[in-house]
Amino acid sequence: MFGKHLLGWAFNPQKCDNTFADWYYFCELGWAKIWAKQNLFLELTHIMTNFHSSQIPIAMTIAGSDSGGGAGIQADLRTFAFHCVHGTNVLTCITAQNTQGVTRVDAMSPESVTAQFESVMIDMRIGAIKTGMLLNQEIIKTVAKKLVAFGFGNVVVDPVMVSRTGAQLIDDEAIKTMRDVLIPLAAISTPNRYEAQILANMDIHTLEDMQTAAQNIYKLGTRSVLVKGGGMTGDLKAVDVWFDGDRLEVLQTEVIDTNHTHGTGCTLSAAIAANLALGKPRFQAVQEAKNYVTEALKYALAIGKGQGPVGHFFRQFKDEMQHLEIFA
Numbered sequence: 227m228f229g230k231h232l233l234g235w236a237f238n239p240q241k242c243d244n245t246f247a248d249w250y251y252f253c254e255l256g257w258a259k260i261w262a263k264q265n266l267f268l269e270l271t272h273i274m275t276n277f278h279s280s281q282i283p284i285a286m287t288i289a290g291s292d293s294g295g296g297a298g299i300q301a302d303l304r305t306f307a308f309h310c311v312h313g314t315n316v317l318t319c320i321t322a323q324n325t326q327g328v329t330r331v332d333a334m335s336p337e338s339v340t341a342q343f344e345s346v347m348i349d350m351r352i353g354a355i356k357t358g359m360l361l362n363q364e365i366i367k368t369v370a371k372k373l374v375a376f377g378f379g380n381v382v383v384d385p386v387m388v389s390r391t392g393a394q395l396i397d398d399e400a401i402k403t404m405r406d407v408l409i410p411l412a413a414i415s416t417p418n419r420y421e422a423q424i425l426a427n428m429d430i431h432t433l434e435d436m437q438t439a440a441q442n443i444y445k446l447g448t449r450s451v452l453v454k455g456g457g458m459t460g461d462l463k464a465v466d467v468w469f470d471g472d473r474l475e476v477l478q479t480e481v482i483d484t485n486h487t488h489g490t491g492c493t494l495s496a497a498i499a500a501n502l503a504l505g506k507p508r509f510q511a512v513q514e515a516k517n518y519v520t521e522a523l524k525y526a527l528a529i530g531k532g533q534g535p536v537g538h539f540f541r542q543f544k545d546e547m548q549h550l551e552i553f554a
């Protein structure tokens with residue numbers, strides 16, 4: 227009984243309220259104490275298995291691996307964990323990457339992408355999916371086909387096509403497929419400035435441009451769109467524009483003064499997907515995700531020789547770790 231109550235507290239998403247540290251400490255300390263003092267391990271394992279299948283929300287990321295651990299699948303899974311959402315993943319490519327850039331990319335085959343997707347979908351109840359780096363036209367088409375086959379609509383499409391610095395990451399054919407085939411399947415699309423320029427077919431320099439672009443991209447068929455401002459200048463860096471066919475909203479936070487912004491886009495879309503999996507409405511999911519990214523930027527990690535990653539749960543450990551001087 228005692229074990230049941232403790233597990234209920236530790237893994238109840240309603241009570242979780244972003245306290246990844248609570249969860250961590252519970253596992254590290256609480257669990258060990260229970261084992262040592264009461265020898266209830268087998269009972270707890272049994273309860274946890276039942277709990278897992280019935281109550282923990284599950285999300286999926288379809289994205290690439292970042293060997294440096296700052297973006298891609300690695301950032302997505304950490305973000306899901308912070309939100310107390312179990313993360314599953316479909317790997318689309320493997321990048322050799324660090325804080326200074328990408329030196330090699332190996333694509334997974336469309337057959338592998340299909341197999342990973344089906345394997346998870348037929349077994350678990352997925353609440354929301356996010357897509358990240360899909361790399362090429364074949365993989366984009368494969369993902370779109372599978373989403374349609376499973377009738378899955380709770381999808382956040384982060385159309386990774388152009389980096390925030392303006393470098394094109396996928397070829398023109400793949401961009402066309404992203405625009406014509408995948409974006410129309412999205413519940414929420416989250417283009418950055420340069421991706422929005424391509425999708426909306428216009429230059430973006432001002433807040434008004436971001437608003438017009440959001441309205442144009444909505445016409446592609448996505449059920450809502452968030453044009454992100456990280457690639458803008460000045461205060462607009464922290465401004466995103468939302469349009470869902472009805473509401474045109476400007477989301478603004480403080481600008482965080484850091485160069486260590488690697489993984490912000492991945493983290494934002496993963497946090498939106500986690501919030502959707504937790505059952506939050508779309509606009510609320512986006513608002514809370516933006517606040518989460520802003521917090522993660524405050525605890526960005528000055529690691530490596532280049533642009534370090536955002537700190538996904540370091541806020542929780544700030545008192546213990548401040549002396550290490552790792553934060554940006």
Ligand SMILES: Nc1ncnc2c1ncn2[C@@H]1O[C@H](COP(=O)(O)OP(=O)(O)OP(=O)(O)O)[C@@H](O)[C@H]1O
Nearest residue numbers: 390418454455456457463464465481482489490491
């Ligand atoms: N310096 C900053 N201060 C506050 N918010 C920021 C800053 N930089 C980016 N953001 C926010 O981070 C989120 C991600 O936006 P961004 O435009 O950087 O996406 P992206 O280009 O896909 O990401 P990346 O740079 O990781 O490729 C947005 O909500 C944006 O407003």
Ligand SMILES: Cc1ncc(COP(=O)(O)O)c(N)n1
Nearest residue numbers: 290297298359489490491492
């Ligand atoms: C594997 C992979 N996926 C995505 C991105 C973009 O990351 P972000 O836009 O969040 O910095 C990246 N650098 N690597």
